Amino acid sequence: MPAASLSSPVDGINCDPTLHFYRHVMQTLRDADIPFLVGGAYALSYYTGMVRPTKDLDLFICRQHYDRVSEALQQTGYTTELPFPHWLGKVRTNGDLVDLIFSSGNGVAEVDDAWLEHAPTTEVLGVPVKICPVEETIWSKAFIMERERYDGADIVHLIRACSETMDWHRLLRRFSFHWRVLLSHLTLFGFVYPADRDMIPSWIMMELTERLQQEVLGKPSMQPVCAGTLLSREQYLVDVEEQGYQDARLHPFGNMTPGETSIWTEAIKNKS
Incomplete structure (x- = not known):
């Protein structure tokens, strides 16, 4: 089903x-x-015009609204569940699925009021809705680097489509002390589109490379932390389970609890 059918005729729907x-x-x-906000393939289509199939609908909500969302949808006869309390709920009916997302799987990109404040308005399937802001879309996608999924191509396409209207200062603030992840994607953009490198403001590249230089010249942290778990829930488990590194998803480094990471790790078996 093409994800770009943002304004499909209601009769067809x-x-x-x-x-x-x-x-x-x-x-x-x-x-x-x-x-709520619409994200996923529909948001990518809104910003870039790229059409691709999607197996579900991604709706982004604030965590404190989940109970209200669940109750409203259950009253219509749909089944709701909360398989991952730290970031994701689901709505099901007759084999179809809607994801209710209030954070990212690594606990970093939590949905807050700013997502709603900066969201553009459009229609999806004939319904007036707000779309996830491009800055938050990039922020949440930037950490997805699994063996079976990497969202880097989505990010460079979003930058190419939205560089002139994007709030680069707000994007930088979103990444905070994870700024190296942002720098990696901006560097990749210049590799993918060498003739379009000027789409990225020079000040942000200078700011980030200056931070990198300062880090290189400084002493590394004495704490054995592995932040790879923020990029992949599976590929860096050996580091935190066998090599003695602390998991950057956990307090005080991240936003997750040991119980939440255990549930997220257990789900690897089913790739859910």
């Missing part, structure tokens, strides 16, 4: 049970006056 489900979920939340 009603004929497709999956699209009708997506539309009804969004309309139910609108009727209940619960704020």
Whole structure:
């Protein structure tokens, strides 16, 4: 199903049970006056015009709104579940799925009021909605570097499409002390599009490379921390389970608890 059908005719939507489900979920939340944002393939299509199939609909909500969202959707007959309390809930019916996302799997990109404040408005499947801001979309995608999935191509396409309107200062603030991850993607952009390197403001590249130089000249941290777990839930487990490194997802470095990381690790078996 093409993800770019942002303004598909309502009659066509009603004929497709999956699209009708997506539309009804969004309309139910609108009727209940619960704020949400559309992300995933629909957001990528909105910003870049790129069309690709999607197996579900990604809705972003604030964590404190999950109970209201779940109650409103259950009242319509849908099944809701909270498989990962630190970042993701799900809505199901007849084999179709909507993800309710309130953070990233690594606990970094938590949805807050600023997501809603900076979100553009459009229509998805005939429903007036807000789309995840491009800055937060890049922020949340930047850490996805699994063996089976890497979102770097999405990021360079988003930069190419939105560089002139993007709030680069806010993007930099979002990455905070994870600025090396942002620098890696901006560097990759210049490699992918060498003729378009000036799409990235020179000041942000100078700022980040200056930070890098200062780090290189300084002494490394004495704490044996592995931040690879922020990029992949599986590929760096050997470091924290066998090599003595501290997990950067956990307090005081990250936002997750040991129980949350255990649930997230257990899910690797089913790749859910």
